[in-house]
Amino acid sequence: xxxxxxxxxxxxxxxxxxxxxxxxxxxxxxxxxxxxxxxxxxxxxxxxxxxxxxxxxxxxxxxxxxxxxxxxxxxxxxxxxxxxxxxxxxxxxxxxxxxxxxxxxxxxxxxxxxxxxxxxxxxxxxxxxxxxxxxxxxxxxxxxxxxxxxxxxxxxxxxxxxxxxxxxxxxxxxxxxxxxxxxxxxxxxxxxxx
Numbered sequence: 223x224x225x226x227x228x229x230x231x232x233x234x235x236x237x238x239x240x241x242x243x244x245x246x247x248x249x250x251x252x253x254x255x256x257x258x259x260x261x262x263x264x265x266x267x268x269x270x271x272x273x274x275x276x277x278x279x280x281x282x283x284x285x286x287x288x289x290x291x292x293x294x295x296x297x298x299x300x301x302x303x304x305x306x307x308x309x310x311x312x313x314x315x316x317x318x319x320x321x322x323x324x325x326x327x328x329x330x331x332x333x334x335x336x337x338x339x340x341x342x343x344x345x346x347x348x349x350x351x352x353x354x355x356x357x358x359x360x361x362x363x364x365x366x367x368x369x370x371x372x373x374x375x376x377x378x379x380x381x382x383x384x385x386x387x388x389x390x391x392x393x394x395x396x397x398x399x400x401x402x403x404x405x406x407x408x409x410x411x412x413x414x415x416x
Contacts, residue, residue, distance in 0.1 A: 225392070226378060231385045239274070240283035246274040249387050250367065252413075259285065269337035269344070269413055271367050273385070276300065276332060279324040285317030289339040291346035293409055295371035297330030310348050310407070333369050335411050343416050349408045351375075351400040359396045363412035366390040368398070373406035375399060 234247035240259040249271040251258055260267035282302075292313050294300055299308040301324040307313050308326075315321065317336060337344045343363070351357050353373075368377075368388040375382050376399045382388050390396065400406035 225390070226380050227389045228380050228382055229387045229389065234273070240285070241281065243280045244274060244276060244278070246272045248272045249369070250389065252365070259283070267338065268342050268415070269335060271333075271335045271369075271387070271411055273331060273333045273369070275329065276323065276325065277329045279322070282321040282323055284320070285336055287338060287340070288317035288336050289344070290315055290317050290334060290336050291344065291411070292332055292334040293346070293348065294330045294332050295369075295407065295409065298325075298327040300324065300330060300332070301326055310350075312346050312348060312409075314346075333371065333409050335367075335413070337413060341416055342413055344411065344413045346412075347410045349410055351398070351406040351408075353400055353403055353405070355400050355406070357398040357400070357408075359398060359410070361390060361392075361394050361396060361412060363393065363414040364391070365413045367411040367413075369409045369411070371407040371409060373400060373404045374402050375406055375408070376401055 234249050236247050251270045252268050256267045258270055294307055294309050302321050370382050370384050370386050372384055
């Protein structure tokens with residue numbers, strides 16, 4: 223039996239960015255109770271999924287030894303080192319790369335994952351559905367986060383609304399049904415140990 227868990231927005235742990243220039247909502251971290259940001263001698267940290275509110279132009283925090291995926295799900299987008307990241311687009315980059323993040327037009331909300339590149343394999347994708355549409359998802363990794371950026375959906379007995387996250391702990395085929403009157407927008411993050 224596949225284990226499903228819904229994390230509500232109120233469950234997220236709000237904390238400062240590593241560089242202290244903003245705030246992020248930590249959705250989940252693995253292993254549980256790992257300190258973040260990890261120090262250079264701590265080998266236990268494997269990944270963190272989080273959503274940040276970006277209010278101003280700022281340099282990104284750096285995470286040596288990690289890779290990152292990032293997407294903007296609310297607002298006009300970010301300009302990262304002169305490259306635009308618009309809603310529904312996904313950017314992968316190295317955690318140690320110096321990156322300047324500038325707002326394209328006003329504040330944004332983003333969703334992303336930071337993970338140890340030598341120990342973890344990760345993917346991130348965007349999925350959209352019309353009201354009432356059923357999505358058939360094939361989950362191939364060990365751990366999956368389905369972040370609801372817009373709309374709401376039902377999966378088995380679970381109901382998930384905007385800014386909430388469904389966690390699935392094994393590879394499986396899953397049906398997600400868009401509910402309500404607006405389009406459903408999801409970000410699917412899949413992770414497994416190498």
